[in-house]
Amino acid sequence: MALTVVFLGPPGAGKGTQAEKLQKEYGFYHISTGDILREAVSKGTELGKVAKKYMDEGKLLPDEIIVGIIEEKLKELGNANVILDGFPRTVGQAEALDKLLNKLGRNLDAVILFEISDSEVIRRLSGRRVDPKTGKIYHVEFNPPPEGTEVIQRDDDKEDVIKKRLQVYHSQTSPLVEYYKKKNKLFVVDASKSPEDVYKDILSVLKL
Numbered sequence: 001m002a003l004t005v006v007f008l009g010p011p012g013a014g015k016g017t018q019a020e021k022l023q024k025e026y027g028f029y030h031i032s033t034g035d036i037l038r039e040a041v042s043k044g045t046e047l048g049k050v051a052k053k054y055m056d057e058g059k060l061l062p063d064e065i066i067v068g069i070i071e072e073k074l075k076e077l078g079n080a081n082v083i084l085d086g087f088p089r090t091v092g093q094a095e096a097l098d099k100l101l102n103k104l105g106r107n108l109d110a111v112i113l114f115e116i117s118d119s120e121v122i123r124r125l126s127g128r129r130v131d132p133k134t135g136k137i138y139h140v141e142f143n144p145p146p147e148g149t150e151v152i153q154r155d156d157d158k159e160d161v162i163k164k165r166l167q168v169y170h171s172q173t174s175p176l177v178e179y180y181k182k183k184n185k186l187f188v189v190d191a192s193k194s195p196e197d198v199y200k201d202i203l204s205v206l207k208l
């Protein structure tokens with residue numbers, strides 16, 4: 001049966017970095033709600049116009065919008081192995097995901113919690129750079145882009161928005177830790193380690 005894995009953790013914990021590796025080496029389909037929204041913003045669609053307001057303030061979009069996006073994506077992907085990165089982010093989204101997976105005949109295999117301190121998150125996010133052409137993630141200090149690569153800084157990776165996003169994580173998303181612990185789905189990885197070591201821990205959780 002197709003694998004369904006959730007990456008849970010604060011912004012900047014390294015979820016996208018690890019999803020990139022699993023996509024490349026194991027063919028997982030990486031569903032990042034943040035990436036989907038940023039694409040809508042850059043195309044100037046109706047969704048993009050709504051999303052931009054929330055994203056610039058570091059706030060979450062309403063659950064109905066996000067759940068609709070995920071439903072469409074999962075239906076489109078059929079039987080592929082998927083990583084959900086940045087979704088669910090509220091208990092309401094998690095409950096909607098349970099129902100949706102049930103409807104689609106999918107099982108939730110694992111929720112991997114990326115554990116990391118706020119101070120490390122701030123270091124990672126303030127140095128994060130992205131190649132807008134490929135979506136590849138870099139860091140000015142920890143993983144600098146190759147010479148000549150044009151990279152950008154995300155609008156929401158500015159200090160005041162980073163702080164707001166962390167607050168939103170602690171108040172709205174962290175209750176999901178208990179939610180998935182109770183369901184015996186939660187696996188914790190120490191996300192402060194090197195990307196290679198975090199990757200090894202994830203492979204061991206997924207028995208790959």
Ligand code: ADP
Nearest residue numbers: 012013014015016017124128138139142194195
């Ligand atoms: P998320 O998807 O959880 O928001 P990212 O994968 O975009 O996080 O990573 C945030 C920043 O931290 C990026 O600049 C990335 O290059 C860097 N990073 C990711 N994993 C590590 C790691 N294990 N050690 C140091 N820096 C990392």
Ligand code: AMP
Nearest residue numbers: 033034054055059060061066086087089
């Ligand atoms: P990310 O790329 O995961 O850091 O997400 C960037 C921004 O997109 C967040 O700060 C939110 O504004 C929005 N967003 C992404 N995923 C979700 C979600 N599951 N629920 C609500 N808002 C989201």
